[in-house]
Amino acid sequence: MLVPLAQMPLFISFFMGLRQMANVPVDSLREGGMLWFTDLTLPDQYYGLPLITSFTLWVTIEVGTDAGKLSSQNLQTMKYILRAVPVLILPFTVNFPAAILCYWASSNFISLIQVGILRIPTIRDYFKIEPLVNHKPENLPIKSKGFVGGIKDTWTNLNILKCTFKHRATHTA
Known part of the structure; x- marks a missing residue:
């Protein structure tokens, strides 16, 4: 839980920096997009980037937090809250410049790749990552x-x- 919080200042810095660059606007951002979002200073008019960002955030939360393995009452509530975050932020992200969403979606894709690699048993053994202990709910004190x-x-x-x-x-x- 601390790792996402530690990454927050970096994410906020990139967010604010890209927003200011889009507001200036930086010429290379006006022509630096691809596919349907050629101007990175404007919001995505087709809503593709906000949807991709929300979807990849949801997948990252599901895969990265092992949401299916959370069993205590507090963790169950946290699971529901975390699952709601991508849906709740979608209306706000539709107005973000494409540069921010491009950064955010690519960051989510990199996180998914990282989580996938760290689940490979050979990689876990090499980096001496202990396996996750699965406790049976009936053996828990609460x-x-x-x-x-x-x-x-x-x-x-x-x-x-x-x-x-x-x-x-x-x-x-």
Whole structure:
């Protein structure tokens, strides 16, 4: 979880730099595109790049986080949130200059290749990467209650906390 956070300053720097270059505009960005997005300073009028970026981000999240193996309640909730991110950012990315989306999509493709390579057993052995331990859900100390059960428990805990604060406020004053 820390690796994506460590990459965030670099991504934000590239994002802001490419946005400023598109706003200037840099001449090579006006003619440096390919296929249907020849002008990298403008948003993609066919929405191809935003869709490709969102799709590759979704695949990167699915493959990179082993989302199917998350079992505890908190991790299940995180899985749903992470899966929603590509869908939620799509409306915002349609207005980004093509240069940003070109960078973002290519970065996602490189991440997918990296994850694929690091899953090869020979590569894992060479770099001494330990195999992921799969714990059976029935052996875990906390049993999964499902999404709705987790929400109900959270609501109950909030009500208990509220009553505790009220009790303290009336008995300490």
